[in-house]
Amino acid sequence: MTLNNKLVVSASPHARSHETVRGIMLDVIIALVPALIASVIFFGPRALIIECVSVGSCVIAEYLSRLIMKRPHTIGDFSAVITGLLLAFNLPVSIELWKVALGAIVAIVVVKQFFGGIGQNFVNPALIGRIVLLASFPTAMSKWTAPLSWLNSVSKLEGITSASPLASIHALAKGGAMPVETLKEMLIGWRAGCLGETCAIALILGGIYLIARKVISPTIPLTYVGTVAVIMLIAGKGNLTFLAYELLGGGLMLGAIFMATDYTTSPITFKGKIIFAVGCGVLTSLIRLFGNLPEGVSYSIIIMNILVPLIEKATMPKPFGTPKKEKKEAEAK
């Protein structure tokens, strides 16, 4: 039969799920939209400009690196868009645009493409982008603008500088005043901070969407936030207001929901996810309580990212049917 040479022959299975990498990345982008809208409301059109520059630089950097390395193009998987959004979400609104582009290039070229592209980076690209900027331009990176000040400010772009509530609550213990923001304002994001981190409600909404779409499991976000909550409850001697400011302030929600859950840089195993998230929580709390920095989410996640291979090795499940005795012996090794 003439048909014989036309049949497709491939290894089983011949049925596949409908999920694709691009579809997953699109879901993450959709989940980031509420926080994106919130950032534009609170920090004005300049927020949108920063986000566009960041996304644009990431996509172009990815395109050019693949071109130079003569590798197949991957901008179609939208992962560079996510990196761009997350980087922008981690920047203050007053930052110069060329610094945004620099952060994006570091994230995509150095952290992602130098190591082989999607799925190969061992740390979160957006976080390294942020940390490089923080180390290079500490003043610009910690200049906070008051929310909605873009509406009445003269230049409409510069805004009025303000202290971040997390810094205030930490200063409280040393005799400072309570943060000016109420807890309600903290929840909706009416506070100074990085573009995408302020609106806890928008971030949680995105997280719920990702969990409902089964893009992420709730293990890491819940364990991470839970660990911070327990430690802060103890550190604050049961002060619930202090606890609430700790949970809603800084980049905890953004980090726990969108950064620590990054597939490539978090463990695959369930036990590993728990260890990873507890580690993130402990480090975040320690940096916040004892460190010189007001915020520790980025550093904590990066440090735990680096430990992922070890965590995975230690939590490797034993194959089906492995006798209990052998399991124990293997674990003892």
Next chain:
Amino acid sequence: MGKIHMDGIISAVKKVRGGVKVEHHKNTAELEVVRMPEPRKVILPMQQHIGAPCTPTVSVGDTVAVGQVIGDSDKFVSAPIHASVSGTVTAIGNVKLPNGNVTQGVTIESDGEMRLWEGIKPPEVETKEDFVKAVRASGLVGLGGAGFPTHVKLNVPPDKNIDTLVINAAECEPYITVDYRECIENSWDVYSGIRTIKEFLNIPNVVIAVEDNKPEAFKVLSQIVEGDSSDNGSIKIMQLESRYPQGAEKMMVQSATGRQVPPGKLPADVGCIVMNVASCAFIARYLKTGKPLVSRSLTVDGMAIKEPKNIRVPVGTSISDIVDFCGGFKDEPVKIVAGGPMMGMSITSLDHPLSKSNNALLCFSKEDAKIFRETDCIRCGRCAAACPMSLIPTKIVRDTKAGDAESLLDDGVMVCMECGSCAFSCPAKKPLVQHMRLAKAVIREAGAKK
């Protein structure tokens, strides 16, 4: 279904981990099995089972009748091959199997009479040994798809104490409905086969496992079990969540008894025997009539076939004859799969003959033979979450690329049953089952070098 008395009905003792929700596509579930008229010729490969291939016992020019032995082996792990049509042996030569292996095959030109061989008579079975011998003589191999000779499974060494017979009516592969039809159309054969095996092997408990997407089969079997009080409640029906690969042997044992078959061991090592429903029904019929395994039921489906059907076909019928009987193609076939979509084999040619263990023929058009572009692994972990054997496929792929046999052994890849759950759920569309096979090859090679 609500009317059934709930006495003999149990749910899974221990739920299976992982697995995937597949689209069932049980389009042919309501189609009664129809007998396909005998083809003009059949080709009977001498290897239709796991184990030693048979040697032809006939020569070119011989006249043969239905049920006559035409190939056998003196090895225990093997199953004789019988003529599936009456007629003349016209050729004995090499045939290519769907998996690419080449084996000897006997071609029989049919005389159109389907004359039964005069030597066919019900076997005399008194003891377990007689029973095992009879099952070997029947040529039965696992009809669920694996093709393991049944008598080997039933010949349990005396040091292994079997306490549970698990009857597999899960049929978790999409599309396939022949086991379901067997339960509905030949429910008494199924039941009588179960009783026979239980008695000859002296197994105290029986669990019949059905997935919950087959309420009709569940109802029919429950009624029979409920109606027979002579079993003293030792036969139970278990309803399982429809989840692939629920019907895999190790999964069945775990669902029915909570026991896990250790790596490299068999269900018998944890006191179980797992039998497919169609195999049970065949045993019942064979003991009654003595007619060996010369035909089998299969589901023909897929978007490219004109008339999807459940058919009963002589073993050795060519795939093109089966396609013709089902009205030919209505759409250009892009991929043709022998077996289910999850574990079946895509074939290269319509000239392949139907083998004993082949339970489906799926003709996929462009629409259902989705071909995806492979992208990079993002370490999402869906493969690991889906693996019923608790393996981490993405790590196995890495270790295979590194050629690291030692790590691969640690990864436990040898317990992989190639169910395809990992590849099914992979969003990067990696051919993970292929990678698992490569991984096993790396281990075998390293072992051979030592």
